[in-house]
Amino acid sequence: MAAPISRKLSNSFEGALAGGGDPATSPLYVFGPFLKLIVIAGVAKITFGASIWLVVFTVVAVSAMYRLVMRWVTDGSGGSGLSEEEFGPWAVKVNAGITFIEYTLTFLVSMAAMVTFMADRLPALNQDIFGIQYRTFVAIILSIITGWLVNRGPKVAARVFGPATAGVLALLWIMILTSIWQRYAPNGILHGVPLVPGINLEAFKPEYLFQYTLGGFARILALMTGIEVFANLVAAYEGDDESKSRKAFGSLVIVMGTTSLTMLIVGPAIAALSDIEHAEKVSVFTQTMDTLLPSPLPMIGTVVGILVLLSASAASAQGLQNLALGLKDRHYVPAILGQRNQFGVANWPVWIEVGIVVLMFLVAGTNEETYLAIYAAGVFILLSMTGWATAKRLIRFIREGQGGKQIVMLIGVVFAAVLSTGATTIIFVERFTEGAWLYIPMIAGLFLFFTYFRRKLGDPSPLMEELGQREQAMWGLGIPPGSADLPDAAMVDFGSTLAAQAAITGTDQLIVPASSWRGEKAEIDKVVVSLDGSEFGEYALPMAQAVCEVTGASLVLVSVIPVKGLLRVLPNSPGGEMESGQAERETYLSQVAGKMQSAGIETEYYVAVGPVAEAINTVTRETDADMLIMSTHGRSGMDRFLIGSVANAVVQLATAPIMLLRPDDEMPPTTLEMDEVLVTLDGSSYSERVLPYAKTLADAIDGEIILLTVPQVPEPEMYGAHYDAVKELRDIAEVNAQRYLDSVAHNLRQDGANVRAIVTGSRPATTIVETAEAEGADLIMLATHGRGGMDRLVVGSVADRVVHHTNCPVFLVPVHERRTPH
Numbered sequence: 001m002a003a004p005i006s007r008k009l010s011n012s013f014e015g016a017l018a019g020g021g022d023p024a025t026s027p028l029y030v031f032g033p034f035l036k037l038i039v040i041a042g043v044a045k046i047t048f049g050a051s052i053w054l055v056v057f058t059v060v061a062v063s064a065m066y067r068l069v070m071r072w073v074t075d076g077s078g079g080s081g082l083s084e085e086e087f088g089p090w091a092v093k094v095n096a097g098i099t100f101i102e103y104t105l106t107f108l109v110s111m112a113a114m115v116t117f118m119a120d121r122l123p124a125l126n127q128d129i130f131g132i133q134y135r136t137f138v139a140i141i142l143s144i145i146t147g148w149l150v151n152r153g154p155k156v157a158a159r160v161f162g163p164a165t166a167g168v169l170a171l172l173w174i175m176i177l178t179s180i181w182q183r184y185a186p187n188g189i190l191h192g193v194p195l196v197p198g199i200n201l202e203a204f205k206p207e208y209l210f211q212y213t214l215g216g217f218a219r220i221l222a223l224m225t226g227i228e229v230f231a232n233l234v235a236a237y238e239g240d241d242e243s244k245s246r247k248a249f250g251s252l253v254i255v256m257g258t259t260s261l262t263m264l265i266v267g268p269a270i271a272a273l274s275d276i277e278h279a280e281k282v283s284v285f286t287q288t289m290d291t292l293l294p295s296p297l298p299m300i301g302t303v304v305g306i307l308v309l310l311s312a313s314a315a316s317a318q319g320l321q322n323l324a325l326g327l328k329d330r331h332y333v334p335a336i337l338g339q340r341n342q343f344g345v346a347n348w349p350v351w352i353e354v355g356i357v358v359l360m361f362l363v364a365g366t367n368e369e370t371y372l373a374i375y376a377a378g379v380f381i382l383l384s385m386t387g388w389a390t391a392k393r394l395i396r397f398i399r400e401g402q403g404g405k406q407i408v409m410l411i412g413v414v415f416a417a418v419l420s421t422g423a424t425t426i427i428f429v430e431r432f433t434e435g436a437w438l439y440i441p442m443i444a445g446l447f448l449f450f451t452y453f454r455r456k457l458g459d460p461s462p463l464m465e466e467l468g469q470r471e472q473a474m475w476g477l478g479i480p481p482g483s484a485d486l487p488d489a490a491m492v493d494f495g496s497t498l499a500a501q502a503a504i505t506g507t508d509q510l511i512v513p514a515s516s517w518r519g520e521k522a523e524i525d526k527v528v529v530s531l532d533g534s535e536f537g538e539y540a541l542p543m544a545q546a547v548c549e550v551t552g553a554s555l556v557l558v559s560v561i562p563v564k565g566l567l568r569v570l571p572n573s574p575g576g577e578m579e580s581g582q583a584e585r586e587t588y589l590s591q592v593a594g595k596m597q598s599a600g601i602e603t604e605y606y607v608a609v610g611p612v613a614e615a616i617n618t619v620t621r622e623t624d625a626d627m628l629i630m631s632t633h634g635r636s637g638m639d640r641f642l643i644g645s646v647a648n649a650v651v652q653l654a655t656a657p658i659m660l661l662r663p664d665d666e667m668p669p670t671t672l673e674m675d676e677v678l679v680t681l682d683g684s685s686y687s688e689r690v691l692p693y694a695k696t697l698a699d700a701i702d703g704e705i706i707l708l709t710v711p712q713v714p715e716p717e718m719y720g721a722h723y724d725a726v727k728e729l730r731d732i733a734e735v736n737a738q739r740y741l742d743s744v745a746h747n748l749r750q751d752g753a754n755v756r757a758i759v760t761g762s763r764p765a766t767t768i769v770e771t772a773e774a775e776g777a778d779l780i781m782l783a784t785h786g787r788g789g790m791d792r793l794v795v796g797s798v799a800d801r802v803v804h805h806t807n808c809p810v811f812l813v814p815v816h817e818r819r820t821p822h
Contacts, residue, residue, distance in 0.1 A: 010237070011247060015236065016254040021308055022226030023226035025110065026226075027259055030219065035271060041212060043212045047203040047212040048271060049198045050200060052267055054213070054214075054217045055223055055263060056264060059259075062420060064416065065416040070244075071242070080386075082386060085389075092332070093451065096327055096446070098378045098443065101374075101378050102382075103320045103323070104357065107354075114306050143354050147351060151341060151351075170304075171301045175293075178292045179265050190273075217426065223260075227379075324337045332450040339763070373431035377428060377431075377436045380423045383424075384420040390413045394406050395410065521696055522626070525551075526556060527554070528623065529556070529628075530559075530629075530630040531592065532559060533584075541592070541596075545599060547627070551696070555593075555604075558606050561585060562612050582609075616646075620654075620656050628659070630660060631660075631661050632646075632803065647803075648800075655814060657814070677706065678708055678768070679691070679707050680709070698748065698751075705756070708768065709740065710759075713729045713762070765802050768782070772808050773806075781811040782811075
């Protein structure tokens with residue numbers, strides 16, 4: 001395990017390299033769509049300068065607004081955090097929805113621009129086979145490889161990201177300086193081209209304004225992508241809050257200043273030197289590089305562009321991982337989306353993103369212009385929200401009498417907010433039919449998605465809400481929490497935030513409440529066993545016999561003839577005509593019942609016809625049984641979902657506890673020998689439904705009960721550079737969990753049980769299975785939600801994953817248990 005790394009960003013240049021990859025790449029691809037619009041229409045001389053200056057003016061106004069955001073929000077949540085503070089929970093869901101879309105579009109645009117750069121040097125990629133260009137296949141293959149690498153942890157992409165960003169910044173400055181030189185050198189090829197474009201007032205006449213001046217403005221607004229990242233970077237710097245915000249603003253100035261100068265100085269050179277009709281084969285930026293720069297700099301520039309665009313795609317996937325982790329902790333998305341793989345990262349969000357990207361490439365192609373409209377639209381929705389949130393806070397300051405300086409700031413911020421909102425409106429109106437309209441259904445759908453799961457999963461604990469907010473603070477960085485190889489580019493001051501929360505809410509609200517269980521005992525008077533006539537089904541019989549012997553329970557055998565239609569429980573040995581297969585099932589059950597009766601166990605049996613799971617649960621309920629024991633194949637993943645499993649279906653319908661056994665090479669013993677019983681609890685009264693049954697077993701056997709709680713805060717070792725910050729949260733969670741288990745253990749020991757408590761792990765299902773194996777557990781006991789259908793697939797179930805990854809018997813108590821044990 002690597003040693004924790006605590007180094008933070010020391011200066012603005014480091015921050016520019018850590019977060020500037022996305023905005024720094026924008027000049028590589030925004031000029032093509034812009035020039036295509038105005039050159040083909042023959043209005044370039046009129047509208048070119050006006051569109052460029054409008055964009056630069058917007059960059060300056062929004063950057064000045066972000067200076068305030070950086071001073072106010074220093075925990076790394078940036079404009080999203082400010083919007084949440086000012087507007088409430090709805091802003092979280094809107095921001096999260098837009099961020100999800102923007103990360104996917106970043107992947108799309110970056111990968112499309114990358115294959116464009118490749119095709120500039122390898123024109124054969126523009127040819128097609130079966131109607132699909134070769135560049136599309138290249139983009140798909142590289143997208144899949146990128147997703148695979150990102151899901152193996154952050155090291156590969158992280159090592160490329162900083163150097164590639166430095167390379168593209170260097171390339172832009174070489175282009176700027178060369179453009180200046182070629183204007184004033186004795187034989188310069190840009191003689192007569194102004195250093196910066198002028199503004200022709202005719203551009204604002206109605207015949208030019210909307211279609212060309214503002215249309216060009218909308219096409220190059222992708223220059224603003226990634227500006228939010230610098231607000232997210234504030235917490236990553238060394239120093240006090242003011243020093244951090246100053247350095248973060250310096251990083252913004254370095255990157256956005258470079259891209260703005262590129263637009264102003266290199267933009268006219270691109271317009272003068274490139275052939276827009278040839279742009280379908282070679283991008284206008286590459287054409288200009290080839291003309292301005294001496295060999296081999298153009299080829300080096302192409303390689304740098306490919307690397308940084310590939311890194312931007314990887315960074316967007318990493319950012320999506322962080323977004324999913326934060327939303328999962330805050331109960332806005334199903335647990336499966338934030339489930340970490342063996343490399344400590346959430347892999348499902350990346351594969352969803354890659355799947356969307358591959359589909360879009362196949363359907364819409366790999367021209368970056370196709371995706372730029374919707375790309376810019378989302379950026380400016382976020383910028384608009386941040387602008388109005390900033391204005392709202394300044395208004396509050398003014399009402400509190402904080403001086404006239406705030407009024408001057410408010411005027412500037414309102415101007416920036418109006419400019420951002422105006423830009424958003426222009427993009428939607430000008431490019432509505434080109435894809436911007438998609439934002440309306442997508443944001444609405446994601447908003448409802450987040451709302452549904454928050455209601456379904458309930459509010460998270462204060463600790464998990466806190467951790468989720470901090471993980472969401474890393475959205476714009478594209479840096480996973482475990483990125484120990486990067487400078488501390490997403491470091492968050494957890495401690496100060498917790499201290500503030502404790503001061504406001506009181507420390508007790510951060511403590512898990514003591515157990516609500518008070519020593520109840522479950523009586524097991526009747527046990528049901530499901531049999532289908534196979535050796536597999538009979539694997540449950542020895543365990544059922546052992547349970548009946550130690551508890552004195554009677555036994556009910558049930559066998560179901562699976563048919564579609566109405567469920568019926570058949571009377572034994574009817575006088576009239578028998579159902580097909582009934583005689584064979586009765587004969588079989590009679591023989592098994594005879595063996596159980598010979599062992600001194602009172603036994604009865606039933607044959608049912610109909611859906612198997614429904615029939616088993618009906619017999620269990622109608623016979624007033626206290627427990628069901630059955631075998632399960634233990635299928636997992638999509639195999640289980642497609643093939644189905646009787647045991648899974650029974651668990652979903654169950655109203656009585658179920659013991660599930662997975663057959664192995666040996667039959668279980670006929671005596672109940674359970675030296676170690678693992679009982680899993682999460683601090684809720686719901687999870688404590690299993691305790692009365694644990695108490696019954698403790699009375700019946702002379703074994704040890706191991707209580708296990710998995711803290712809700714991940715282990716700090718998973719967070720690399722953020723080890724110390726997360727450890728503070730983890731320590732609190734462990735103390736809370738231990739305090740809770742001690743209260744449960746106390747009640748069990750009062751009745752003579754041998755009890756031991758363990759607090760460990762961070763992923764419940766994995767920890768339960770690993771602990772059971774390490775402790776040599778003979779039985780795992782836990783409660784289950786009993787979710788079914790698609791809900792079970794997407795929401796996930798700890799119990800479900802435990803059953804399918806352990807060979808140990810599992811005892812499940814359903815949440816809708818029909819009666820309270822006495």
